[in-house]
Amino acid sequence: MKAMLSRDPGGPETLELADLPAPEPGPGQVRIDVAAAGVNFPDTLIIRDLYQMKPDRPFAPGGEVCGTVSALGEGVDGFATGDRVVALTGFGGFAEQVVADAARVVKVPAAMPSDEAATFVFTYGTSHHALKDRARLARGETLLILGASGGVGAAAVELGRAAGATVIAAVSSEEKAAFCTDLGADHTIVYPREMDRAAQKALSDRIKSLTGGRGADVVYDAVGGDYAEPALRATAWRGRYLVVGFPAGIPTLPMNLPLLKGCEVVGVFWGAHTSHEPEAHAENLADLFRLYGEGHLKPRIHARYPLERAGDAIAALSARGVMGKVLVTVAG
Numbered sequence: 354m355k356a357m358l359s360r361d362p363g364g365p366e367t368l369e370l371a372d373l374p375a376p377e378p379g380p381g382q383v384r385i386d387v388a389a390a391g392v393n394f395p396d397t398l399i400i401r402d403l404y405q406m407k408p409d410r411p412f413a414p415g416g417e418v419c420g421t422v423s424a425l426g427e428g429v430d431g432f433a434t435g436d437r438v439v440a441l442t443g444f445g446g447f448a449e450q451v452v453a454d455a456a457r458v459v460k461v462p463a464a465m466p467s468d469e470a471a472t473f474v475f476t477y478g479t480s481h482h483a484l485k486d487r488a489r490l491a492r493g494e495t496l497l498i499l500g501a502s503g504g505v506g507a508a509a510v511e512l513g514r515a516a517g518a519t520v521i522a523a524v525s526s527e528e529k530a531a532f533c534t535d536l537g538a539d540h541t542i543v544y545p546r547e548m549d550r551a552a553q554k555a556l557s558d559r560i561k562s563l564t565g566g567r568g569a570d571v572v573y574d575a576v577g578g579d580y581a582e583p584a585l586r587a588t589a590w591r592g593r594y595l596v597v598g599f600p601a602g603i604p605t606l607p608m609n610l611p612l613l614k615g616c617e618v619v620g621v622f623w624g625a626h627t628s629h630e631p632e633a634h635a636e637n638l639a640d641l642f643r644l645y646g647e648g649h650l651k652p653r654i655h656a657r658y659p660l661e662r663a664g665d666a667i668a669a670l671s672a673r674g675v676m677g678k679v680l681v682t683v684a685g
Contacts, residue, residue, distance in 0.1 A: 356448030357663040358411040362402040365664035365671070368447075371411070376452045378426035383455050385438060389471035390446040391417040392666045392679040393504065394598060399444060400667070408444050414667070415446025415681065418453075419461060419471035429455045437461045439470050441627065447663045447681055456631070462642055472504075472652045472678035477641050478634075479597070479623040480508040480573070484516065485637065486626070487619045488571045488593040492517030497560055497569035499584055500576040501538065502529035502676045505597060507653060509573050510536040515649040518571070521563055523556075523584075525673070532676045536653075548579035556580070560587035568592060568614075578602040585610050585618075592616040600673060653677030 354375050357368045378384045396414045398404035422436040432438070438460055440446075440453040461470045484490040496513040500506040501522035513520040514537040522533035523542040530541035540563050545552050560583075561568055568589035574581055578601025585606055588594050594616060611618050627634040644650045655677045658666040663681045670679050 354449040355660060356413040357660060358413055359400040360411045363400065365400065365667035368400065368664040370661050375450055378424050378452050380427040381429060381455055382426040382452050383422050383429055383432055383458055384424040384450055384452050385418060385420040385440055386423045386450055387418045387420040387446060387448060387683040388467040389419050389683060390415040390681045391472040391475055392670050392681060393417060393475050394600065394670065396667050397671045406443055413445050413447045415448070416443045417441060417471060417475045418446040418451060419467045420684070423450070432458065437467070439474050441474060447660060449683055459638060462646065465645065468654060468680055469652045472654060472680055474638070476504040476508040476678065477512070477650060478637065479505045479621065480512050481637050481641055482623045482626050483573060483595050483597060483621040484509060484512055484571070486633065487621050488595055490516050490518055490571050494570035495519045495521065495564050496571045496573065497521045497523060497584060497587070498573045499523050499580050500600070501533045503575060504678045506575050507536055507677050510538050511650050515644055521560065521569065529676055544580065553579065553583040557583035557586045560584065564589070571595065573597060576601045577604050579604070582606060588614055588616045590615055594618045595621050597621045654680050656680070657682050
């Protein structure tokens with residue numbers, strides 16, 4: 354089989370297409386013939402040894418796949434060869450075949466196309482866990498999303514709307530703002546790519562003006578960096594500030610602000626949630642597939658790349674110009 358391998362730490366340009374033996378599933382595992390793989394922010398980190406998971410090299414990045422079960426390991430129940438499934442693999446997905454623990458494999462609804470399935474679980478799973486479990490977002494509250502046009506941000510826009518919240522989408526361009534409006538955002542804010550103190554104050558003031566001066570009940574921060582502090586300053590009394598990701602850098606926050614606002618600063622680590630709380634994760638996945646079937650959720654695929662250009666797919670995501678998700682197509 355063919356796979357895009359990371360042999361040494363480095364950027365996406367270091368990935369190499371190689372031929373490998375077909376993997377065999379061990380006990381409790383299934384082998385999947387990969388149709389497509391979603392590209393996610395951890396893929397940009399894992400190849401540089403900057404992610405908390407550090408696989409032995411060489412390895413293929415790609416932690417989210419859709420495909421067909423082609424072999425079952427000992428002790429696997431509930432799956433059969435030919436089943437169409439999605440799997441969270443952590444890595445290995447940028448390949449024609451991958452082995453996954455059966456506990457991290459889910460059958461795909463018949464009405465869901467494979468390209469949408471391959472871009473569904475990671476981003477919607479992250480955002481649903483963030484908004485439902487960590488923020489306890491309620492109907493009628495105001496939700497501010499930083500980085501609202503990216504994969505998890507776009508999912509948060511749709512999920513916020515489905516929950517009955519007023520959604521403010523904050524992005525870095527007018528094109529991205531239009532994209533978020535199409536997703537269902539009630540308001541948009543365009544912030545500059547470089548934030549000085551004046552720009553930070555302007556962002557905070559704009560958030561407050563859109564919320565009648567009280568601030569956002571929930572802040573979903575998928576950006577970090579210099580954008581974090583003005584968003585925290587615009588968090589409402591007893592609000593919930595969600596720490597989701599740091600593509601703009603890990604911020605340093607003045608911790609007097611949570612004290613003064615009586616607000617919570619809440620970490621969102623969806624990958625750990627799926628391992629530590631599997632029953633809650635399964636319940637959330639059922640919620641998401643239901644919302645998809647009801648038409649509330651629709652993955653937006655920004656671009657598709659063939660397997661041999663998986664490095665270009667990661668580079669596109671790293672450049673922070675993606676609206677929605679990027680997909681690596683493997684089999685027809």
